[in-house]
Amino acid sequence: MSGNITFTMIKPDAVKNNFIGPILKQINENGFRIKAIKMTHFTRERAEAFYGIHAGKFFFDGLVEFMSSGPIVAAILEKENAIDSYRDLIGNTNPEKAAEGTIRKLFAESFTANAVHGADSDENAIREGSFFFSEMEQF
Ligand code: CDP
Ligand code: MG
DSSP states (O other): OOOSEEEEEEOHHHHHTTOHHHHHHHHHHTTOEEEEEEEEOOOHHHHHHHTGGGTTSTTHHHHHHHHTSSOEEEEEEEOTTHHHHHHHHHOOSSTTTSOTTSHHHHHOOSSSSOSEEEOSSHHHHHHHHHHHOOGGGOO
């Protein structure tokens, strides 16, 4: 059981493919409340900092390149058991393995361009949310 906050991003592939609306609809229909939201664009440096936890992994450079390739939508979401509940909604990291009806199954292009990010722990959700939003931008 996790806390009631998670952090998500709609990634550049899904923004480019006009899936902001359909993804936010899934988020709302699954009982998440939007506490904060903005459309923005990672510089390469900011993407490297955000994904610092993956620095050195084989997919890191490609991930940073992709995440800074176009605009994203960042959001803080609230729901009971938010981390686990949202990871269930988005599905497996690899969209080919994601269950039917999950956001990644519905909207992802590939393993890297997999439509959405979802925080993996309470601690990371707070850290990631603070990366994008000041206290005054969270409601
Ligand atoms: O996003 P998630 O927490 O499901 O996966 P992760 O292991 O934290 O990896 C972060 C992101 O790196 C993934 O969402 C993919 O976009 C990318 N990735 C990749 O391109 N190739 C891999 N083998 C693993 C991850
Ligand atoms: Mg992760």
